Amino acid sequence: MTDSSEEGDEPAYVSRWKAATTGFDRVQSVASSLEEPRTAGWIADEAYVSEPTTRDHLERLVDLGVLVVDDTGRGKTYYPDPVYTRLTAIQELVAENSETELTEQAIDIQADITAWTEDYDVETPRELRASVTDDVSLEEADERLRVAADWESARYQLSLLRDAIDHYDTYTGRPSASV
Amino acid sequence: MTADEEDDHVAHPDLDGLFDRHSRRPDGGRDTSRVDVEKRHRILRSLREQLERHPSVVGARGSPDGRYAEITADVTPADFGRDAASASLRVSWQPNPRFPPGTSLENRRRTSLTSNFTIHYQESSEFDCGVHLEPNPHAEGHLHYQERASPDDEYDYDAMSLEATSPVGVLWEVLELIADRLRDE
Numbered sequence: 001m002t003d004s005s006e007e008g009d010e011p012a013y014v015s016r017w018k019a020a021t022t023g024f025d026r027v028q029s030v031a032s033s034l035e036e037p038r039t040a041g042w043i044a045d046e047a048y049v050s051e052p053t054t055r056d057h058l059e060r061l062v063d064l065g066v067l068v069v070d071d072t073g074r075g076k077t078y079y080p081d082p083v084y085t086r087l088t089a090i091q092e093l094v095a096e097n098s099e100t101e102l103t104e105q106a107i108d109i110q111a112d113i114t115a116w117t118e119d120y121d122v123e124t125p126r127e128l129r130a131s132v133t134d135d136v137s138l139e140e141a142d143e144r145l146r147v148a149a150d151w152e153s154a155r156y157q158l159s160l161l162r163d164a165i166d167h168y169d170t171y172t173g174r175p176s177a178s179v
Numbered sequence: 180m181t182a183d184e185e186d187d188h189v190a191h192p193d194l195d196g197l198f199d200r201h202s203r204r205p206d207g208g209r210d211t212s213r214v215d216v217e218k219r220h221r222i223l224r225s226l227r228e229q230l231e232r233h234p235s236v237v238g239a240r241g242s243p244d245g246r247y248a249e250i251t252a253d254v255t256p257a258d259f260g261r262d263a264a265s266a267s268l269r270v271s272w273q274p275n276p277r278f279p280p281g282t283s284l285e286n287r288r289r290t291s292l293t294s295n296f297t298i299h300y301q302e303s304s305e306f307d308c309g310v311h312l313e314p315n316p317h318a319e320g321h322l323h324y325q326e327r328a329s330p331d332d333e334y335d336y337d338a339m340s341l342e343a344t345s346p347v348g349v350l351w352e353v354l355e356l357i358a359d360r361l362r363d364e
């Protein structure tokens with residue numbers, strides 16, 4: 001599979017994807033959304049980029065700290081770097097919000113968590129999932145599992161917000177230009 | 180209380196109490212729910228970035244309020260062959276999903292994907308449709324297309340399959356599939 005060949009046979013969505021992105025974009029986006037460590041060959045197939053070019057892109061992403069590589073076991077695999085992932089999430093928060101807005105978001109999330117605690121009479125998402133038993137209707141079970149997942153996401157978002165708020169001045173500080 | 184439960188415990192609704200600073204277990208393993216939630220957040224951010232590159236998407240954001248429980252996006256209805264005044268997409272992705280008791284995984288036979296997801300299109304006309312990979316008592320198989328003219332109608336369901344297996348590939352393939360179906364109507 002290459003960037004330029006087989007275009008007549010490729011699915012329509014791939015043509016549209018290629019028209020909107022570069023090969024590097026596709027390799028980076030496939031690698032950044034991995035659900036488990038994958039080889040360059042797997043990523044090349046999913047990104048519709050040749051394997052040699054994909055390897056070059058992946059090594060560049062490793063050098064930039066975007067990906068980590070594991071060269072043991074079943075061959076060389078790639079996976080998103082957890083530190084880079086967390087820092088870019090915080091960077092997005094700081095870039096898109098003032099310190100006041102970040103604090104307001106944290107308070108809103110805290111209110112949601114308090115409401116879930118009261119609505120379901122549990123203290124944690126784990127307890128909420130454990131309340132899904134055979135005597136709960138399917139619709140109620142689906143709802144509780146969805147809320148448990150959203151609750152965990154809310155807690156994670158709070159951890160990002162806390163980091164962004166605690167270090168807001170550092171993250172937004174810019175040196176003044178010399179004249 | 181186990182170590183995991185201790186990690187999970189929130190005694191007071193103050194911010195400090197809500198931050199899990201001990202995602203690694205005493206035995207050296209990782210708290211899998213913490214790993215899953217980090218993965219979900221990362222994947223949704225990647226999907227948002229890809230949505231912003233799609234020619235039919237006007238803008239995309241984590242929701243609610245930027246917190247990435249899901250992604251919402253404004254899209255151009257005309258690009259889907261529709262004449263509605265406005266339309267939006269809702270995208271969710273859940274790695275390592277928990278299933279209600281009695282859920283048959285036989286119903287996942289049309290896909291090798293292990294996550295649940297929904298990619299759902301909704302118009303100001305109240306028409307909505309989407310591709311979902313999740314249990315639904317009304318649909319045969321977890322991976323399906325569903326569509327209805329308005330919230331007062333029942334959904335129609337169709338079985339379907341996908342070629343892509345990466346989340347971003349699935350996103351582009353599903354958007355093409357939805358556009359094809361709507362243009363054909």
